[in-house]
Amino acid sequence: MLKQIEGSHAMAEAIALCRPEVICAYPITPQTHIVEGLGELVKSGELENCEFINVESEFAALSVAIGASAAGARAYTATASQGLLFMAEAVYNAAGLGLPIVMTLGNRAIGAPINIWNDHSDAMSMRDAGWIQLFAETNQEAVDLHILAFRLAEELSMPVMVCVDGFILTHAFERIDIPEQAQVDAFLPPYDPVQVLDPENPASIGAMVGPEAFTEVRFLAHYKQRQALRLIPAFSAELGKIFGRATGGLLRTYRIEDAETVVVAMGSICGTIKDTVDEMREDGVKIGVVCLVSFRPFPVEALGEVLAEAKDVVVVEKSIAVGVGGALADNIEGALRNLEKRPRLHSAIAGLGGRPIPRDSLRRLFETAVTDPWEGPHFLDLNDRVVGREIHRVRKVRRSGSTAENILRQLALTSQLPQD
Amino acid sequence: MTDVQMTDVPALAPDEAQQKLKFYQKGTFTVGNRLISEGERSVQASQARSNALTSGHRACQGCGEALGARYAIDAAMRASGNDLIAVNATGCLEVFTTPYPETSWQLPWLHSLFGNAAAVATGVAAAMRVKGKKTRVIAQGGDGGTTDIGFQCLSGMFERNDDVLYICYDNEGYMNTGVQRSSATPPAARTATTPALGPEPGNVFGTGKFVPKIAVAHNIPYVATATVADLHDLERKVVKAMAIHGARYIQINVPCPLGWGAPSCDTIKLARFAVECGLYPIFEAEHGRVTHARKIRKQIPVREYLKLQKRYAHLFRGGVDDPRVARIQAICDAHIAEYGLLGDDEEV
Incomplete structure (x- = not known):
């Protein structure tokens, strides 16, 4: 059903349609409206068979989700920024235990200096934790990705983080199509755990593992996450058929046919980049954009295919790996490594701590990449x-x-x- | 079995683990199961006991924690009809019971992290509630995982009154990592991070916290301290706690031969002395009010307790008592006064 609705509230409604059984809530800007929305749905009785727990920290939020998930309940929580760092130990633990928890990350900068506005530093800090990380471009996609996330998480028994840009998405009121319960039920079967705490069949979960098995455990986590490269497109297609719209996927391309310059980015900035591309195309510039949805697993092959014909690849990312440059650009470099005609890679850091990313700046950036390429990371609109x-x-x-x-x-x- | 005394004690609570009779062997509190009728015997005397923590684990000889855990979890298993899930904090108990592919646990058991056992247990309990199951939930950890790193999660679980029994096995330090100071380490005790060096060797005075009192301040339905020197009392308290819903806390004093510097055969003796000198008050509290304190049967000076342990050896160098022994005695005396530990056993 079409609604004029705040992004956070739309996500809350989508999550509720997934019939979560345990929701752990702790406030941190800018994800707070999501758990508030869920709290209302539980309190009003609209979302039945669900425990809504107000915890005392993000560390507890994910820990409660870990307990609930291990005990066989569909568990959900949300966080952002400092909250993700505060739960960092549990983030790795949930992945290591193979628990299919779904968590929304309202992307926000990390302090100090304290900053509540949007960038991707938080998501990047946990990029090696073993979670699947999906980035939403629009609030419609944020809605769809949450539904996809539960299916994906439970199919693989692996946690999924849905990354949505703080404020830009979470606080934006838009026209969003909220699916019907029957549509979601047709896509998402009840949670059938691969491991569960059950007095009828007692097992020890989370025991100590030594050097004789640790490598194999980690290999299988990596192997399992690579399976998502196949499942994300398959589930996205299935979801798209039910909802009657294209959604999700590993990545999406926009006007890349014959493009000599291809921009790669994640999240809501893709919208501004598309507008910039349209503008430049009108002026005859052969440019296109690749919007990356799945950052983990990282779709090396799919990226290689869409970037193979480009002369210049410009990576625009909202985080800085201090002392190195752009983490996304580093990863993209890996995808370009084995291409026959290897494009030039240009790394740009933009939108840190909520700095606006205007079309003019992007256009200058894309033009400079071709005419006067820079070394290392370029900080867009640096004073x-x-x-x-x-x-x-x-x-x-x-x-x-x-x-x-x-x-x-x-x-x-x-x-x-x-x-x- | 010489000099067995029989004391008639008024019933404390009308539950199945409550002994109607108490037998004291001379010099110990061990109650001879063989001397009482089958119905009155402890959980461990029963062939049908769940044996939740089976033999073959890697605890040190004389480990107080292994003993406490076995009695506590077996009692909880019986009280819940074996419908029980345990969550374990990182620590000795977790490590010595479960190096893969072996496990000593005969119940569903989950270890997540050092500092989140209470929160994980909250999650398990929430899952049971939402699934309409009656399965009960226990969280357990050592004093480090409870009073220090796990304290925030513990306090959160208490204040929400989540349906979890948290059991802390208090051996007064980080023994798993090689005997370091925790906030449960007593004053003057030597640990690897409070070495027996300098003008005031060992742990400093005026620091640390006694979490049972903090638990009481949360007004949760049930708080108790217990000791491996009185396993019947421990079992009784676990059974009582299992009959209650909401947040419950039991802290068990479990001597650590390695960390305390004492022979393995002295574990029970040390636990008993800790109670009998007044240093470790054994009490129960319900809804924020202390309801019962276990009386000291035969008071001993604290120096008798301290002298048995190498962690206090610096207090007795050159055959002279360090003046700080008197300060520890003062702590014991304050406990005795606060909880009314002398006199006849009765409800307070």
């Missing part, structure tokens, strides 16, 4: 003058103080100066 001044100042004074406060002070001062 060079502020950075330069701060570097010089720090060199002069030993007790130079906090970088964040200094930058803010500079900005406050310069805003009072006449513009040159």
Whole structure:
């Protein structure tokens, strides 16, 4: 049913349609509206047979989900940013135990300096934890991906993180098609666990494993996640047939036929990039975009296929692996490595801590990549003058103080100066 | 079996584990099962006991935790008709019972992390509720996993009054990692991180926490301390706790021969002395109020308890008592006064 609805609330409704049995809630901006929405659905009785537990931390949120999932219940939680870091130990544990928990990540920057706005630093911090990580471009896709996530998680007995851009998606009111219960039921069978805590058939779960078996356990986790490369397209097609719209998949392409420059990005920024591509196409620039949905597992082959004919690949990502550059760009490089005609790779870091990513800046970036390529990561719309001044100042004074406060002070001062 | 005394004690609670008779062997609290009728015998005396923690595990000789866990979980198994799931924090108990592919647990058992046993148990209990099952849930861990790293999850489970019995096996330190100080380590005790060096060797005074009191402050339905020196009392408390729904907490004093520096054969003696000197008060509380304290039968000076353990050896160097022994005695005296540990056994 079509609704004009907030993204978070639409996700809450979609999650409720998946009939979760245990929901653990802890507030952290910007995912809070999702668990609030679910709380309302449970309290009002619309979502039956569901325990809604207000926990005392994100660490407890995922721990309660671990217990519930191991005991055979369909478990869900949501978090963001610092919350994901606070539950980090449990994030690895849930994957290691092979528990099919679904968690929404309302993507948000990580402090310090504390920042509540959107980027992908949080998701990137857990990229090797063993979770499947899916990125939604729109709120419609966020709705669909959650339904896909439960099926995928339970099929593989592996946790799935649905990454949705904080505020840009979570707080946006849009026209969203919320599926019918019967449609979701047709797609998602009841949870049938591969392992369960059962007094009739007692088993020990989570015992200590030594060097003689640890490598094999990890190999199988890797192997199992690679299975998702096959399952994500299959389930997406099945879901698409039921919902009557294309959804999910490992990645989506936009105007890449004959494209010499191909942009790769994840999440909501793909929308702005598509607009930029349209604009540049009108001017005769052969450019297209690949929107990556599945970051983990990383679809090396699928990416290789869609990037094979490109001359330039520009990766726009909302996180910075400090000391290296772009983590997504690094991964994309792996996908390009074995191509016959290897395209040039350009890495750009954009939208950190909620910095807007305007079309003009993107267009300049894509043009520069071809005409005047840069080395290493390029920080989109970096205020060079502020950075330069701060570097010089720090060199002069030993007790130079906090970088964040200094930058803010500079900005406050310069805003009072006449513009040159 | 010499000098067996028989004491008539008023019933504490009308439940099946409550003994109508108490036998005391001279010098110990061990009750001779053979001297009482079958119906009055302990869980362990029964052929039908669940033997939840089977033999063959890798605990040290004389491990108080292994003993406490076996009695506690067997009692819980009987009380729940074997319909029980256990969640375990990381620690000695987890490691010595389950190196794959072996396990000593004869009940469904889950280990997740060091600091989240209470929260995981909450999740298991929630799953049972939503599935309409009557299966009961226990969480267990050592003092480090309970009073330190697991404390936030524990407090959360308490305040939500989740239907979980949490059992803490308190051996007063991080024994699994090689005997380091925890917030349950008593003053003056030597550990690897409170070495017997400097002007005030061992753990400092005026620090640490006694989680049973904090549990009581949560107003949960049931809190108790227990000791492996009185296994019947331990079983009784577990059975009583299992008859209650909501958050429950039992902390069992379990001597660690390795960490405390004592012979394996002294485990029960040490546990008994810890109670008899007043250092480890044994009590019960319901809904925020202390309802019963186990009386000291034959009070001993705390130095008798301390002298048996190498972790306190620095208090007795050169045959002279360190003045800090008197400070520990003062702690014991304060416990005795606070919980009314002297006098006849009765409900308070």
